[in-house]
Amino acid sequence: MNKKHQNVNISVPEVVTVEEIREEINDVKTFYLKFDERENGDFGEFKSGQFVMCTVFGRGEFAASLPTSPENDRFHLTIKKVGRVTGGLHELKPGDKIGIRGPFGNGFPFEEIKGKNVIYVAGGIGFIPLRSSIVHVLQHRDEFERIILFYGARTPRDLMYQAKLNEWKNTEGFETHIAIDNPVPEWDGETGFIHTLLKKSNIPIKNTVAFVCGPPLMFNFVISELTEMGLGEDCIISTLERHMKCGIGKCQHCSIGRTLVCTDGPVYTYRQIKTLGEQI
Amino acid sequence: MYLIEKNRVLDIAVELRKDYDLFGPIIEPSTKQVFFDSIDEINEIRLSAPIPSNPPKLIFFPQMEKIISYKYDKVSKNVEIEPVFNERARALFGIRSCDLMGTQCLDRFFLGGEFVDEYYRNHRKKMFIVTNTCIKPFKQCLCVCTDSGPYAREGYDLNLTELGEYYLVEVGSEKGNALINRMSLKKAGKEHDNEKIKKINESIGLFDKIAVDSKAWISRVVNRVTTGLLEEEFWESIGKQCFECGACSFVCPSCSCFNIEDVRTDGSGHERFRCWDSCSYEGYSRMAGGHNPRKPIEDRRNKRFFCKLSYSQSKKYLRPGCVGCGRCAWVCPGDIGLPIVTESIRREFHKKADSYE
Numbered sequence: 001m002n003k004k005h006q007n008v009n010i011s012v013p014e015v016v017t018v019e020e021i022r023e024e025i026n027d028v029k030t031f032y033l034k035f036d037e038r039e040n041g042d043f044g045e046f047k048s049g050q051f052v053m054c055t056v057f058g059r060g061e062f063a064a065s066l067p068t069s070p071e072n073d074r075f076h077l078t079i080k081k082v083g084r085v086t087g088g089l090h091e092l093k094p095g096d097k098i099g100i101r102g103p104f105g106n107g108f109p110f111e112e113i114k115g116k117n118v119i120y121v122a123g124g125i126g127f128i129p130l131r132s133s134i135v136h137v138l139q140h141r142d143e144f145e146r147i148i149l150f151y152g153a154r155t156p157r158d159l160m161y162q163a164k165l166n167e168w169k170n171t172e173g174f175e176t177h178i179a180i181d182n183p184v185p186e187w188d189g190e191t192g193f194i195h196t197l198l199k200k201s202n203i204p205i206k207n208t209v210a211f212v213c214g215p216p217l218m219f220n221f222v223i224s225e226l227t228e229m230g231l232g233e234d235c236i237i238s239t240l241e242r243h244m245k246c247g248i249g250k251c252q253h254c255s256i257g258r259t260l261v262c263t264d265g266p267v268y269t270y271r272q273i274k275t276l277g278e279q280i
Numbered sequence: 281m282y283l284i285e286k287n288r289v290l291d292i293a294v295e296l297r298k299d300y301d302l303f304g305p306i307i308e309p310s311t312k313q314v315f316f317d318s319i320d321e322i323n324e325i326r327l328s329a330p331i332p333s334n335p336p337k338l339i340f341f342p343q344m345e346k347i348i349s350y351k352y353d354k355v356s357k358n359v360e361i362e363p364v365f366n367e368r369a370r371a372l373f374g375i376r377s378c379d380l381m382g383t384q385c386l387d388r389f390f391l392g393g394e395f396v397d398e399y400y401r402n403h404r405k406k407m408f409i410v411t412n413t414c415i416k417p418f419k420q421c422l423c424v425c426t427d428s429g430p431y432a433r434e435g436y437d438l439n440l441t442e443l444g445e446y447y448l449v450e451v452g453s454e455k456g457n458a459l460i461n462r463m464s465l466k467k468a469g470k471e472h473d474n475e476k477i478k479k480i481n482e483s484i485g486l487f488d489k490i491a492v493d494s495k496a497w498i499s500r501v502v503n504r505v506t507t508g509l510l511e512e513e514f515w516e517s518i519g520k521q522c523f524e525c526g527a528c529s530f531v532c533p534s535c536s537c538f539n540i541e542d543v544r545t546d547g548s549g550h551e552r553f554r555c556w557d558s559c560s561y562e563g564y565s566r567m568a569g570g571h572n573p574r575k576p577i578e579d580r581r582n583k584r585f586f587c588k589l590s591y592s593q594s595k596k597y598l599r600p601g602c603v604g605c606g607r608c609a610w611v612c613p614g615d616i617g618l619p620i621v622t623e624s625i626r627r628e629f630h631k632k633a634d635s636y637e
Contacts, residue, residue, distance in 0.1 A: 085568070248394070252536070
């Protein structure tokens with residue numbers, strides 16, 4: 001393995017400035033960040049599908065998957081308020097400082113999926129890591145066949161990245177299926193749990209990969225639907241979430257069976273996930 | 281190879297203390313318990329004492345350690361972050377071969393892989409290690425089953441072996457050589473090496489008689505824990521006996537899991553600490569929001585045995601994770617130390633094999 005990090009103390013966070021904060025949905029905010037010590041404030045090189053460790057000074061540190069695409073995208077994190085540390089992050093105002101370590105993890109395997117149909121299936125905040133991949137794939141539109149998005153949320157108010165969604169709805173060569181669980185008067189789009197839309201939508205199975213990310217229940221429904229339709233277990237890609245402390249494969253909190261999500265993952269194929277030897 | 285008179289062997293410790301913070305085995309007077317601890321008086325050192333209650337890892341992988349200190353001024357938005365390293369030169373005098381092997385496991389784990397653990401590396405880089413051959417085993421020992429004793433083969437700076445009125449001193453590194461050169465010791469010959477081999481063989485022969493607490497043929501179960509052939513009920517029965525105290529992890533020379541927490545200091549700053557953690561704790565894998573993929577105790581408990589015994593996990597240490605010190609069996613209130621569980625796994629497979637006949 002490559003030991004390029006040997007001379008940098010990867011355990012010390014870099015200071016970043018919160019430039020702008022946008023409310024996505026209830027309890028979920030997007031934080032646009034600028035690196036104080038880096039040229040142009042940019043994060044530098046990273047891969048779609050990787051994650052960072054984010055320090056809220058005085059509270060602690062947590063792992064966050066990157067919604068930002070590596071090219072031509074403003075660096076940001078989209079974070080749901082779930083505990084003490086993310087709660088502290090949500091209290092911050094533009095101009096405040098936080099710490100970032102990373103990038104960590106393997107990232108999505110774009111080289112291996114060139115020339116294929118790409119299907120995205122996202123549920124709730126599982127959309128966050130997939131946003132990065134979608135932006136990347138659309139920037140390299142010629143390298144892929146059909147690109148289809150299925151994004152499900154509970155209500156219209158639970159749909160994140162509204163501006164991006166509106167842009168994508170009108171993007172040529174990008175098929176979008178955005179659905180909410182139950183019909184409501186102000187919604188004229190598709191309704192129903194996201195896995196039920198898959199069969200109805202005549203998706204390609206041959207020469208296809210699916211990126212699936214969402215809560216465990218949704219994940220299991222979608223996987224069984226996709227495999228039933230004939231998609232191979234190697235062709236389903238997901239990114240896993242675990243309690244993490246170090247991000248560099250040492251604290252072991254993110255171990256699942258024989259792998260560590262921080263260094264071996266967080267991106268796995270469904271075949272890999274099935275053989276990890278533990279529930280996800 | 282050199283010889284030093286038995287009553288002069290602590291002169292090596294005296295010499296070491298000139299350049300290093302000295303640690304060695306001592307007997308705590310009130311409880312008669314053996315600890316591996318910092319040495320104030322050279323004659324406190326008890327070289328022939330049984331295996332210390334604590335593994336030497338706490339010197340270079342402390343139970344609690346400050347790794348970063350930071351100050352964030354919310355008004356001026358000024359941030360100061362400083363990593364905190366411990367680079368003191370320290371000498372471990374008289375560790376046993378099992379503990380040396382545990383240290384080597386930790387070296388391979390913290391210094392290997394994609395990232396190097398800088399905190400660990402700083403602890404280790406100026407360390408001097410003097411090992412002590414076990415010329416007889418102790419009650420709980422099982423190093424002959426785990427290929428980590430009763431003598432050290434490599435990885436020491438100096439190795440001592442008691443030969444009657446003398447100690448045989450073997451040099452394992454440049455550092456060790458430099459120290460010995462300052463001491464004008466008598467050269468040892470081939471006959472002393474032969475005597476050492478004889479002592480080791482005698483020691484191995486004494487395991488059946490003395491090391492009666494634990495026996496566990498690790499090699500027989502290494503490929504069995506992860507085959508899926510062990511029934512879920514087996515792990516449930518092990519899980520039922522676990523007190524979730526974490527003692528097994530803390531006394532283990534090769535256990536390396538840690539947690540990280542930010543703590544407020546007296547002033548306006550904060551400090552980031554890391555501290556030992558145990559895979560038996562419920563909070564170990566619990567995520568923010570409460571989802572815990574490993575909630576039932578048997579899910580957590582078998583994790584330790586996978587980590588120590590499975591083939592895939594042994595790749596991170598380049599050997600099985602158990603080094604045969606027997607401490608986990610010694611401290612476990614639920615009687616599920618690693619040797620006992622290993623033996624149970626073996627019996628489980630024997631039962632299976634019998635049922636096929």
